[in-house]
Amino acid sequence: MFSHSRLLLGVVALATVIGCASTPPNVQPIAATSDPTVEIQKTQEMLKEARAQQYDVLSPNNFADAERSLNKAIKYRGSGKDNEKVLEQVAYSRAWIAKTNEVGQLSQNLMKDVTDARAGAMRAGANEIFPKDWKKAGNKLENITADIEKGNIRAADKKGTEVTQTYRDLERRAVSQTFLGRADENIKAAVKDKADKQAPRTYAMAMGKYDNAQRIIISDPRNTAAIRRAAEDATRESQHLLDVNRRVDAGNSEELVLLAERQQKQISGLRRETATTARELRETERTNAELARRQTLLSKAERVRAELKPGEADVFTEGDRLMVRLKGLQFPTNQATLGPKNQALLRKVGSALQGLDVSKVRVEAHPDSTGNAERNLALSQKRAEAIENYILANSSLSRSQVEAVGVEYNKDDAKNGRQQRRVDLVIDTKKE
Template sequence: MNLLKNFLFVTILTAIIACSSKPIVRDFPPTAGPAEEIANLEKDLNTAKDNQVDVLSPVNFKEAQDSLEDAKKKFLNGKDSQLTLHKVAIGRAYLINANNVSLIARENIEDVIDAREAALKADAPTYFSLDFKNADKDFAVVTKDLEKNKMNTVAKERSSLQGKYLDLEVRAIKEKNLKESRDIITQAKKENAEKYAPRTLTIAEKNYTDTEAYITANPHDKEEISDRVKETKDAAVHAYNINRTAKGTSKVSSEEIAILIDQERTRAINNENKLSTVKDELETTQSALEKEKFNKTSLALTAEELVAEKENLESQTKSLESDKEKLEAEKSFNEKYEIARKQFSSNEAEVYRQGDSLLIRLKGIAFPSAAATIQTQSYPLLTKVQKVVEEFGAGSAIIVEGHTDSVGGKTVNNRLSVERAKAVKEYLQANGGGIEEKIEAVGYGDEKPLASNKTADGRAQNRRVDIIIKPDTTKL
């Protein structure tokens, strides 16, 4: 089971990393709005940054950011909208790569990522800014190696890097909880506590050392740490006050000295009671552990645990197989898209990818004025369309869209666009095998212009037929 899981994971990893250096750029259709697509990319980049994608895939993320900035400049300078959209498409492609690499990073260095997040929560960058920056530099090297698929290097650095972040977390927890007590003890020493109050100072320092050691061993035991930190601070304050009193005994009344002695006695009794309670709890815990050890072996899984583990592995395997199928379908679609794009000259058609669909914008198809009869010179072009449809498989759904310019009335334009779409549909049905029931014809008249209808060139662009192919991804 584990071998299968590892094999599938390596397959997916290879497929994703293989495309990381040269992402697949999916250009937007001319009808897309540059401002809207720029805003969408910026929003998605911010979301990715919140998920640490900028740290997990720094090269791809930076490329995406740079492309976004280029797109913004082109848009503000009034450059051609297609150039602006192309820059957004490049940024989008790099962001997809960055997200893919971040998923792989979480699979391969999840323990390092968790350690870094724990250090962040402990405010390590606040207390140890330089050390945290240095650890992040090493982290960036590892994630860049991940982007380049250098898995051997990643494996070597993983443990060391995790250790750095774990150490930073513990140091930050100590600094946050013990700084005040340390400062009080330091001030007491400056005021000669080693001379006037050596015993209480030693107790305070011992308490500080014990709490520091406990945090090292149990950094996430917040409740116990809080109790110990309070005791440490009390001991530090006590040493500080005793030192000040001892230095000025000639000015202190016998009553004040008696009060201090009584406070010290009470404090000692409280500590003794706490020690007794802890001892009782320890004995109870030890007894429970011995009983548990007697009742079951720690070397074997129970039948229930084995079943649960088996089900968990089967679930993960299914998930990995699903991911593999999606990647294979994506690869197949991209290959067919390239084949389709090369079928047509620039004067015949433009080919775009729109999500999981393919758009063929026919520029070379000719109709007589105000008519919907396909001319013989358009047959070779439609034959090429037929080949593309066959390439994507008989299970593909096809929509033929008719569009006109704004010259003439809306009723006439709507009727003409529908008739022209139907003419192309009927041609494809008459010459295609197995797709007769999958073709739909719709007409939009002048509702979806690509350019302004005020110029001859604009009207020419708007008079068109679009073929949309929606393949059955299970058959790619």
């Protein structure tokens, strides 16, 4: 675990950092023009970083000296002492921090297993769950690191294995408490109520799940995913033990309770299967209805298309609507008057739509890009209204069923080849 070659290298390195003094070595003065508040904050961050590296326990005396010097600087600043005095203590603190880091890194190299075990135990929350045991382990570690600070590296070799094992055990206990605490409480409560005697099969199952989770924790306390799954099984089974034992206390035998549970599961399974089948049936019915509706709309489009020549209109479906694009409908330039040819085409379209149960017609008149956009929009609106009036006068549709819309010229549509001067009839039909 701690090789002698590494220890000998450590001895050489420690020769420069042995012992503590009231004034630290290698103090780097801070410029008198510096802001004491800013320098104190920087030093606080340096101490925080050293603590994050565990150097507060790997070089405890140096770390404590760094804290004392910084606290003295803060006290001086609060009492109004000269900035020079404040900055001097800040410089002392930084020198102690540098020494802390140096010894801390050396201790870390000598005790990699210890520091890894301690970090794992801390991540598991052992310091909060078992504060007394954590403090005892910390005292043992500080004894080793204090010896290292004095140059006694053999302390790491002799005592490091024991401290590592202590932290490993704390990590496992903390993980077990976190993930299996509820299961442990349930099983203890059940045993207190004689569940191990009254419901032995259920008790054995709960203990089996619990022991399995414990084995995973002992094997690798950092395999969180596997531990969580096993602990959830154990907690669920421990709750089941309480429930079964409660019903046994009420006068049932464990065998009857378990039989009733199996029967209930079978019934629940059948209900789920029935519900799934019903949902699938409803979904199939909805799909079939949608297909039938679309087929009906396509058939309507085909009937209308058969009544009109290709040069007169394009007939197609778009979503739930029937579209009739009046290719043969042409207005004189800058006019919205329906001439005889346009009326004849509209009569033919009306005849083709007979029997389709039209519920609404939207007349869309589209301009092209020629001329002023506002005038084109106004002209398109008038043309749409002219067709609207013709439909109202020559069909049974009411004004609420027919809408005239002049559509603005759209550059994006024009780029995609969709924008041209045209009239579309957007038709809703009643669903069959």
